[in-house]
Amino acid sequence: MDMEVVGRAISTLPADDDHPYRTGAWRPQTTEWDAPDLELVAGEIPTDLDGVYLRNTENPVRPSIGRYHPFDGDAMVHLVGFRDGKAFYRNRFVRTDGLRAEEEAGHALWAGISERPSKSLREDGWGARGRMKDASSTDVVVHAGTAITSFYQCGDLYRMDPLTLEDQGKANWHGKFPSEAGVSAHPKVDENTGEMLFFNYGTDAPYMHYGVVDPDNRLVHYVDIELPGPRLPHDMSYTENYAILNDFPLFWDENILRGGGYAARFHPHLPTRIGVIPRRGASHEIRWFEAAPTYVLHWANAYEDGDEIVLDGYFQDNPEPQAPVDASYYERLSRFLSLDNMQTYLHRWRLNLRTGQVSEQRLSDRISEFPMINGRRSGRRHRYTYAATGAPGVFLLDGLVKHDTETGKEEQYRFDDGVFGSETAMAPSVGSAAEDDGYLITLTTDVANDRSECLIFDAANVTVGPIARLRLPERIASGTHSTWAAGANIPNWRTADTMTSALGL
Template identity: 40%
Template structure:
């Protein structure tokens, strides 16, 4: 195994539930080739898996939350049956300032903000949440919204900020934006604690901002994701908010207003503010969308269908929503989800919604990205384990849903393994939606090491066909993407 090791300038460990085991930070940037493989890496798997996640570069002061860590990208490049691993911190403005100071400077999610400062102003944009490939580069993003950092897909070197237009400067772009491979467009939303509280925008395949539209909300909200179809975007307004009084004092305090509906805004991708249509549903809260598409029903009416994994609504003894239990689950990173569907009729304005699966507890849905915005048959979700401790969500396995037949296949190797969000990777020359692999990091707690597992997408239940042993721990993290070999070649990545 060849290893190019860049030593870290400090070695520290702070006892904390969110900094132990698979959550413990990594302090080195490395490049490793000719990695050991258990099984056989498929020769027709060519491309790059890259995942974002937190790994604090400096010892935090005060209480540490898993979401606070500095963004670190980890990639595995697959070429001709061989794998190369590398990782690098995203060099955000905040990380640069802390590196110069030699210590942590910003408060974390559990800390009180400076007097009079909104959390948006006082928290560091760690760029630790999601990563997308667009216009030849990787985009690294933060869940609270902020500047998007551009990263070279080959070296993982931070190139700068995505500020190709003056209107993007200072805009709090959310981590969960979408890339339409059919048009090459990057569709995003931005949100924050200042009026109008949300924006919708589109960046073209050439990197130029094509549209930016304000989306009026009644007040600050906590959206997390969005959806796109071929012609529309779907933006979220859930009844989960920060308590206004606490927010004014620089603190987070979640409230769920069960008397408010869930609202979805449907806007033509290149539309204007006056074209936004709102659809109301039962009060729920959701983090991640699987996909959305346009569908013509038996009456010839166009519906937008959106599939996602909202939190299950816990019920009290009286059958009503147990709001405190829901807030506790959300606030402590508990895992209790359902696969759910919403339908919005663009012709009549009617809505429908319902549970697709409330048996398997799954989240972090991924699809074959060629089907982004059009009707897909399969989703690949993380199987969530039962919580053992607070603030340590256990990603316990994988589930493949067949939306056409209603079937689900699950794989769970037993105690001691922690999975990551696992994107679909098409095999070379694939013609069918599920002709390929599911690729993701796995923390092997039994062997105390990180691995990359490659699983045949058509036979999830059999487990991995290959396990790549990594040279260092990959801390438990968030979102990922697969970049095909032809995309890397177009971006001139060697």
């Protein structure tokens, strides 16, 4: 395999590290690579697979002050590009302000999610919690031809070229970026309109804002969303005409918050509230629908069906798992990270815009999470959801499942023992018409064999396993969120000199 080292980070993690989210499948990667022609281990790369798979990664260079949480890791984006039956790979750290400052200092400057922000050595932190490092290591999307990374508890959006991963600085939105509040983990890009919808949240009233960025990177809509108090929303959804926000009964304990601490508590006596607002609606136009108490980390999709909005996501039967009294810190940490502890099930809410009533339906009895769909169906009626299954007791993804929400049929594929995957993106094949005419792509970390691969599945036939396997230059750290961008939506994708360099031709 032709490959080149283009950069290395200097890690200050301890040589005898035993943290479960910095070792094993979570062992950090410090090398940046260019591999213009990936080694094909098995199968063939489909010639109608055209575009890039991007995955963000919590990949620590420094351990953070105090207790380390996996979400504290520095962002690293992995890219696998496909064109004409060939594939190339590159990975780069996201050059956040926090990463640059800690590189200059040579040590950690901020406390992590599991600590009080007051332990940070710097006061100029980011996030809904304040005084924490904006690692930008949560999600990655492509908007207006640019790859954008985001942070778990609000922050800046960092921009990269989706073909070369060249650093393009922070999102500015022609001077209108909400620098005081930032953007939360999961901005949503509507492939049909080119718009990006987002929200943010914090500890001061009105506690949430909602906004829209147009295809020219202009902030064209931004309104307050009043909540009863500080909340912990993580994701949002949308339809052709509405944005969908939320107020779940899992949120910061306000007594602890007043003392400068942050601890999430579940309040089962309170309902789930789902907010529906016109995509360019005013603050007073939001309508709140009440449903069974739970927490939803990730939504799959939403669409309009007559008088109703159909909303699919992952209902948690146990939003606040309890650890044994004698549990270690690591065991207490993992209880909020493993899918089997939280008991996450694909679920459907129907919000009746005429009557205000809500009906609910469990769509699967299989624990899974991290849903993806064919992006062309986002905000429109969909049939298939592709999700990940989780290894028991830890934050690792051990397989994938395809849900047919019309028939209830499920197809599952489990990775080999000791192999863990990423959020699986759906890549429609060039010229496809059917919803599942395309490919599923994920990156795996094989601890036992000390290697990583890119796997390609036929989206219409998941159970047969990968139709192609590609070897990456080295074993990468476990990670979660990903996206797919078609070549047609990437600047310079078909420019000969750019693709010659990218593919090593």
